[in-house]
Amino acid sequence: MKKIAVLTSGGDAPGMNAVIRAVVRKARFHNVDVVGVYHGYEGLYNGNFELLDIGSVGDIIQRGGTKLYSARFPEFKQDDIQYRAIERMKEEGIEGLVVIGGDGTYRGAMQLTDKGFPCVGIPGTIDNDVPGTEYTIGFDTALNTVVESIDKIRDTATSHENTFVIEVMGRDAGDIALWAGLAAGAESILIPEEAYDLDDIVTRLERGVARGKRHSIIIVAEGVMNGHKLANLLEERTGIKIRTSVLGHIQRGGSPSARDRVLAGRFGARAVELLLENKGGRAVGVKNHAIIDYDLRKAFETKHQADLSLYTLSKELSI
Structure with a gap:
């Protein structure tokens, strides 16, 4: 191949810029041109292209977000839209495509590959919910952002003797809640992968009060329920005034961690x-610290699972 393209799609994640930089500079090392596609699959369809050189990706490795921007483009599910996108790339001499994102991004790449255009997927999402890889780009940074936020909230909770429910992102996955809750010493963690027991949470709160504990932190993943709803349920059961903090999109931003870079x-x-080996329809991942690649289809044939041993450990350590 002499020319490839790269795009980011779906929710942004810290480290996407670092991936773009790596793609461009690795390709240029092999004398391959790289075209940046702006605004994801919508830009691919509209031909929103720019040739990227080594200098154009300088000074972005430390920046959060994505230099190429992102956009939702549900119309890309249509065959005629996909064929037009392929025509656009061929008109530009583009022979392969690197996509950075989550499952929706991978689905578009798989459909293009099925139509004869080689694509490779890189997992970029703070949710850490892409099957086939242990970690996604952005998860570590988001995790550290959440832990830092919980630590700060705990300072206030301790000072005012409050109980806080903290709602974190993750979509339908509980990795952020689970890892952050364990790292920050949360008293209870609610994740989509494990049925929660309201009675158990109440018992933990009341047991803490009985031994003189005057503050608690409860982490709930957005895929379980709204943080305010959980706080109301617990207030009704315990009579304890409970405050809620929804961390929101702060979790997506910030300079990527060294691990993510x-x-x-x-x-x-x-x-x-x-792509240089003419291997399209692949996804890149990490397993046991080694970089692997696998068939894109496997990302849809299996379901991401949280490490429930961490969930058990968190319950044991928060007695």
């Missing part, structure tokens, strides 16, 4: 190698 470099480089 290194992973981004490794993922981006491997994606380029796969």
Whole structure:
């Protein structure tokens, strides 16, 4: 291949810029041109392209968000839209495509591959919910943002003897809630992958009060329920005044962690190698610290599972 393209799609995640940088510089090392596609699949359809050189991706490795922007484009599910996108790329001499995002992004890449255009997927989402890889780009940074926020809220909870319910992102996955709750010493954690027991949460709160504890932190993943609803349920059961904090989109922003930057470099480089080896329809991931690649279809044939051993451990440590 002499020219490839790269795009970001779906929700932004810290480290996407670092992936873009890695793709461009790895490709240029092999004398391959890289076209940046702005606004995801919508830009692919509209031909919103720009040739990226080494300098155009300088000074972005530390920046959150995505230089190429992102957009929702549900129309891309249509065959005629996909064929037009392929025509656009061929008109530009583009021979392969690297996509950075989550399951929706992967689905578009798989459909393009099925139509004869080779694509490689890189997992970029704070939710850490892409099957086939242990970690996604952005998860580590978001996790550290959440832990730092919980630590600050705990300072206030301690000072005012309050109980806080903190709602975190994750869509239908509980990884952010689980890892952050364990790291920050939350008294209870609610995740979509495990049925919650309101009686158990109430018992933990009352047991803490009985031994003189005057503050508690409860983490709930957005895929379980709204944080305000959970706070109301607990207030009704315990009579304890409970405050709610919804962290929201602060979790998506910020400079990527060192771990996310290194992973981004490794993922981006491997994606380029796969295209140069004429291997389309692949996804890049990490398993046991090693970079792997696998069939894009496997991302839809399996379901991401949270590490429930961490959930058990969190309950044991928060007695």
